[in-house]
Amino acid sequence: MAALVDAYDGVLFDLDGVVYLGPVAVPGAPPAIAGLRERGVPVGFVTNNAARTPEAVAAHLTELGIPAAKADVVTSAQAGAQLLARDLAPGTKVLVVGGEGVRQALTEAGLTGVDSAEDGPVAVLQGYGIELTWQHLIEASVAIHHGARWVATNDDPTRPTDRGLVPGNGAAVAAVRMAVPVDPEIAGKPYRPLLDETVARLGAEHPIFVGDRLDTDIAGAVNAGLGSMLVLTGSHGAADLLTAGAGSRPTHLGYDVGALLLPALDVDLTADTARCGPATARVVDGALVLDGGVPGTTDALVAAVWAAAHLAWRAQDAGRPLDLTRALPALSTPAA
Numbered sequence: 001m002a003a004l005v006d007a008y009d010g011v012l013f014d015l016d017g018v019v020y021l022g023p024v025a026v027p028g029a030p031p032a033i034a035g036l037r038e039r040g041v042p043v044g045f046v047t048n049n050a051a052r053t054p055e056a057v058a059a060h061l062t063e064l065g066i067p068a069a070k071a072d073v074v075t076s077a078q079a080g081a082q083l084l085a086r087d088l089a090p091g092t093k094v095l096v097v098g099g100e101g102v103r104q105a106l107t108e109a110g111l112t113g114v115d116s117a118e119d120g121p122v123a124v125l126q127g128y129g130i131e132l133t134w135q136h137l138i139e140a141s142v143a144i145h146h147g148a149r150w151v152a153t154n155d156d157p158t159r160p161t162d163r164g165l166v167p168g169n170g171a172a173v174a175a176v177r178m179a180v181p182v183d184p185e186i187a188g189k190p191y192r193p194l195l196d197e198t199v200a201r202l203g204a205e206h207p208i209f210v211g212d213r214l215d216t217d218i219a220g221a222v223n224a225g226l227g228s229m230l231v232l233t234g235s236h237g238a239a240d241l242l243t244a245g246a247g248s249r250p251t252h253l254g255y256d257v258g259a260l261l262l263p264a265l266d267v268d269l270t271a272d273t274a275r276c277g278p279a280t281a282r283v284v285d286g287a288l289v290l291d292g293g294v295p296g297t298t299d300a301l302v303a304a305v306w307a308a309a310h311l312a313w314r315a316q317d318a319g320r321p322l323d324l325t326r327a328l329p330a331l332s333t334p335a336a
Contacts, residue, residue, distance in 0.1 A: 004252060004264040008227060010042040010204030011260065012195065015057070016049060017160040017212035017234020018257060020064055024162050026233045030065035032258040043072070044198045046209070048154035048188040048216060050077035050127025050169065051099035074198045076153035076188030077101045077127045081109035082197070083151055083187050084123050095121040095148065097140045098169075099129030102153065117142035126176065126184065127153035128169040137172060141179040150180070154188030156216055160234045189220035190248075196224060210257055214240055219248040227251040229259065238305045238331035242288075242312040242324055249313060253306045255298050265303060267310045274311045279304035281311050287323040288312060294330045305331050 005011060013019055019029045036043055045068060047057065054073040061068040077098070084094060088111060096103045096113040102125055106113040114121050117139045124140050144150050155170035173184060188194045189211075199207055208227040211217020212234025221228035229252040230241065241253070252264055268275040272283040278300050280291040288308055295301040308327055315322045 001263045003261050004229070004254075005036060005039070005041055005208070005260040007264070008041075008204075008206055008208040010044070010199070010202040010207035011036060012044050012046050012198050012202070012207055012209040012226070013257065014189075014209075014211040014213070014217050015045055015047040018210055018231055019045070019061070019066065021234075022161040022163070025064040025066070026256060028256045028258045032256070032261060033066050035261050042202045042204060044202050045073045046189070046194055046198050047073070048076045048156050048169070048194070049159065050075055050080070050101045050105070050153035050188075051129050052101045053104045054078070056101075071201065074194060074201065075101055075105065076194055077105035077125070078108070079193040079197060080125050080127065080151045080153045080187035081105035081111065083185065083193055084125065084149070085109035085111060088123065092123070093119055093121040095119070095124040095139060095143050097124060097129075097136045097172075098127035098132065098153070102127040102129065115139070117146065117148075121148050123149040123151065125151050125153070126169070126173060128159075128172075132172060137176050140176050144176070144180045144182065150176075150182060150184040152184040152186050154216070155184070155186055156188075156213070158235065160212070165235065189216040190223055191220065192224050195220055195226065199224070199226070208251070208260075210260070212236060214244050214248040214250075218244075218250045221250075222247050229254055231256050231259070232302070232305075238308070239324070239328050241305060241309050242328070242331075243316070244309075244313070246313075246317065249309075253302060253309070255302045259302075265306050267307055269310050269314070274307040276307035277303035279307045281308040281327070283311055283315070283322060286320070287325070288327040290327050290330050301331070
């Protein structure tokens with residue numbers, strides 16, 4: 001039977017929550033990506049995290065058992081730097097707000113990174129940096145008030161780690177926005193520059209993007225005209241999926257990236273019932289219910305979530321959202 005990935009000519013992966021959780025690989029990700037490469041499928045790694053350089057990301061992937069080179073990785077810092085470089089003369093000063101990944105991206109784009117608003121930057125590039133301080137945010141605010149163009153690598157409010165969700169670059173962007181009268185331009189997901197660059201590097205015509213967030217990864221795939229798969233190993237789960245709007249609904253669902261090597265899930269949808277594999281979801285008196293209660297395995301859980309999502313989306317689009325309170329506890333329970 002054909003695998004899900006057989007319908008595509010390349011795979012783009014988000015990283016945090018999809019391939020790794022901070023210092024550890026998501027279980028199953030290394031062998032799944034190795035399996036894709038054995039099939040000759042081109043893969044690229046896309047990250048809204050601008051803190052690290054592509055070399056550092058590639059080295060981390062390699063340490064986790066996923067061999068990668070610098071060219072396999074595209075960061076939102078690179079996308080932001082290229083966005084500025086298209087309009088600015090070589091050597092133009094840009095205020096660095098973030099980590100080494102932001103500074104290197106500017107250098108590679110032919111721009112000059114500076115550290116203070118007093119250096120006369122004509123633009124600000126703001127990205128995630130673990131050493132970010134209030135002084136960085138103050139310098140950004142002062143430069144923007146003086147007319148500097150403001151580009152943020154991404155506005156993700158959180159990011160998943162092995163210790164749980166923590167504030168993301170969007171939290172720092174929001175802090176600056178409190179002090180200035182303009183919104184930033186956003187280079188990363190869900191906007192197109194980051195995904196377009198990765199697709200071009202792969203030379204793919206019909207790739208699929210795999211992510212763990214509906215608002216950035218899946219919405220970004222929709223904006224870029226790509227197929228997508230949501231995985232349940234990171235930020236968003238069943239409750240988020242069932243309430244997703246039309247612009248952030250994935251083409252496919254998998255528990256983890258290994259689902260790419262399995263047959264795609266099909267849903268048989270009737271007036272008040274959705275069946276997917278072993279799972280059946282129904283609409284009863286305006287409420288979503290599951291046959292059989294809590295799914296007993298991971299495969300059954302994913303099938304149940306996918307069936308339920310199709311019923312929930314149809315009702316939402318018709319202006320009659322379903323009562324999800326009976327179904328969500330079962331769909332949110334980890335399966336064996």
